[in-house]
Every structure is written in C-alpha cells, then in structure tokens.
Amino acid sequence: MSTLTEALAAPHLKRVLAVPGTPPFRFIAYLGLVALLVLAPVQVVAIHRQGERTEARRDAVAVAQRSVVALTTVSAENLDDDISRMMKDATPGFRAQFEKQATAFREGVRQGKVTSKGSVNAAGISSITEKKAVVMVAADGTVSNTVSSGPQERSYRLRVTLKRTDERWLVSGMEFVS
Known part of the structure; x- marks a missing residue:
C-alpha cells in the first residue's frame, strides 16, 4: 500500500466506514452539500433584504432632510418656487x-x-416599517426679516413622518419638537 488511494481501498477501512448505524463518509458529504445548496439561497435572500432595508432607511432620511431644508430655506422673492420645492x-x-x-x-x-437659509446638522430614523418611517432632524437656519435688526441664528428640531408610496418616501407630517 504505497498510495493513499490504495490505503482507502483497503478492506478494513471499507468495513469501518460501513459499520451499521454509522453513515458512510460519502453520505455525510452529500448531506453537507445538500444543506449548503438549500441554505445558500436563504442567505442570499437575507443579504438582499438587509440591503433593501438599508436603502429604505437611507432614502427616508434623505427625503426628510431635503424637506426640512426646503421648509427652512425661503425668501419673499422666490416664495412660489420655495413652496413648490x-x-x-x-x-x-x-x-x-x-x-x-x-x-x-x-x-x-x-x-x-x-429670508431664511436652512441646513441639516443631523438626522436619524426614529422608527421604520415597510410603509412608514419617522425621522428626527436637527437643523439650523439664518433668518432675516423686517422685524429683526440683522440675521438671527435659529435651531430647529423636527419629527418628519414619511409614508412609502410607489417605491418612494413622501412626507405625510412634519412637526417641531423640543
């Protein structure tokens, strides 16, 4: 028995692998392969769903941030465009x-x-489901008007509620919070 193949083909090894109650090596290997083939697609789907959830979170935060900037950035000269935005x-x-x-x-x-110019400092998901998200947004703004002697700095904290429609997040509510 000079080679590994000859050693594995030895009658005594065949008897060890064929002991009643002990599955043969080949059966265990096939079972492992079947388990791998069954579990691999499950893992791929789980990874895909995690990616979708991450993308949904990112999109909801982006819409909330954009909406808060639009709300806090207005001017008397461009008011109709500001409201459209x-x-x-x-x-x-x-x-x-x-x-x-x-x-x-x-x-x-x-x-x-x-005249107000707003910017977002921070934003994060408070809660999220497939169809609804709540995003908390911290923003600052510089506001000028006829009442004040000059530009004033303002800080805003908002709760933005979003609804998912047609694969898109839309603002369904916005409120200032303390």
Missing part, C-alpha cells in the same frame, strides 16, 4: 393640510420680507 416630496394629504395654511404663510413671508 417643499411640496415636491409631500403626500396629497400633507399637501392639502399645507394649502389650508398657505395663504397666511405667503402673506407672513412677503410682508415680513423674510
């Missing part, structure tokens, strides 16, 4: 809710000659 990512219900207050908002900005 705010409503770009709004659900029909939130858009209707804003329209109820839009006249007063427009008058206040125009009469006060308000």
